[in-house]
Amino acid sequence: MSTDTLEQENVQVKESEGLLSKRRKRIVSDPLNDDNPITVQVLGICSALAVTTQMKPTFVMSLSVIFVMVFSSLTISALRKLIPSRVRIIVQLAVIATLVALVDQVLKAYLYDVSKLLSVFVGLIITNCIVMGRLEAFAMGNKPYDSVLDALGSALGYSWIILAVAFFRELLGSAAIFGFKVFEAIGIDQFPTNGLMVTPVGAFFVLGLIIWVQRTKTGYVEH
DSSP: OOHHHHHHHHHHHHHOOOTTOHHHHHHHHGGGTTTOTTTTTOOSHHHHHHSOSSHHHHHHHHHHHHHHHHHHHHHHHHHTTTSOGGGHHHHHHHHHHHHHHHHHHHHHHHOHHHHHHHGGGTGGGGGOHHHHHHHHHTGGGSOHHHHHHHHHHHHHHHHHHHHHHHHHHHHHHHSEETTEEHHHHTTOTTOOOOGGGGSHHHHHHHHHHHHHHHHHHHTOOOO
C-alpha cells in the first residue's frame, strides 16, 4: 500500500465523526435547557397547560411526543432528497398524522383510561409546532442520525418541562404523585390542597415560575 493511500485513509479517519461527538451531544443537550422548546422558544404551550393535571397522562403524553418526533424526523430525513420542496409540508403532515394515529390506537387498546384523560390532545400532536418545526428546520437538511438526535433532544426538553409542571400541579392540587397520596403516607392527613392547581390558571403560574427560574439561571434575554 502506497504512502499516499495511507495518508488519505488517515485523513478520512480524522474527518469521521463519532456517534456521540461533542457536536452531537450539543444537539441533544441544548433543547433541554439553553434552547428549550417551551421555556425559550415558547412552543407547545397549549398541551403543556392542558394535559399536566396529573403525572400519569403527562408521562404518557411525553412518551407519545418522543415517539412521534423521533420516527417522523427519521422518516423525513431519510426521504428528504426524494421529497419535492413544493409538497414537503403535505408529506411531513402525512408522516406525523400516520404516527399519531398509531399512537392513538395503541393508547385506546392498552391504556384506555389514559386515552380518555388525554382526549383530543394526542391527536393535536399533529399540529404541535415543535414537531413541525424540527422537521422543517433540521430533518429536511440533515442526515437521519443527526435528525433523530435533534428530535430526541427537543422531545426530551418538552417532556421534562411538562412533567415538572404536572408534578407541582398534582402534588399541590391533589396531594398525590402518580395517584399515590404522598402526604397521607407521611402522616399528614389534612394537607390543604389548592384547587387552583387543577385548573389551567394553576398551570400558567407553575409554568411561568419555571420559565422565570430557568431564564434567571441561564441569563437568557428575549429580544
